[in-house]
Amino acid sequence: MITVGDSKIKEALIAAHNLQTVLSPALVAALRLGRIEAGECLVTQSDGFTHLFFLVQGKLQVENYDVNGRHIVFSFETDFSVIGDLELFCQTQRVMFSTVQALTDALLFTLPADVVKTQAMHDPVFLSFMCRQLSNKLLNASLLHAHGGLTAEYKLRKLLLFKMKNEGALIRLENRELLAGRLGISVRQLSRALAQLEVDGIIQFKNKSLQVMDNQRLSECKMRSPY
Structure with a gap:
């Protein structure tokens, strides 16, 4: 990692x-x-846990090798995302759970773990922030590993309902390839699900902006559909 010393860039990203x-x-x-x-690898699985990383620009791949040597891609992270949040709250080991590699050039803030432990572990604002990051990752994992009987529309509805809790009715979406990968569906399935929700008058969307028009109907998730 190369240090970026430009204070104006730092302040702008903060x-x-x-x-x-x-x-x-x-x-x-x-x-x-x-x-x-x-x-470039940011961290390697089983490295010592020394820093939190805040991804503020770019795209990362989080991957893991299990005890049998099988390779598993956990997620693709785009800004904004925290790397090291799981490790921060693990009391049994102080190593990185996964290998994190840059898929594009990326900018990250680093924050020493010892500073976090002494300055932030009793700060309710910081802890609430970290809990939101962890809840996002839990949602991603549950969507990715959900039973195959769950439809594309069902997964999309659940994701939008979750995002509404943090962002309100106006939601900014990542690009469709990333979003489809996050949901464990194809881009075609995602496009059809978005189109159907718009035809039904539940959402309106353009490019990466999505407006939820009918929260009640959005919450009426169906487990199965033609998708």
């Missing part, structure tokens, strides 16, 4: 992701901005 609202002044002061290139 403001863009509202980090000053969830991190204390001491934590903000401890942030260091770094850049990694596409193909």
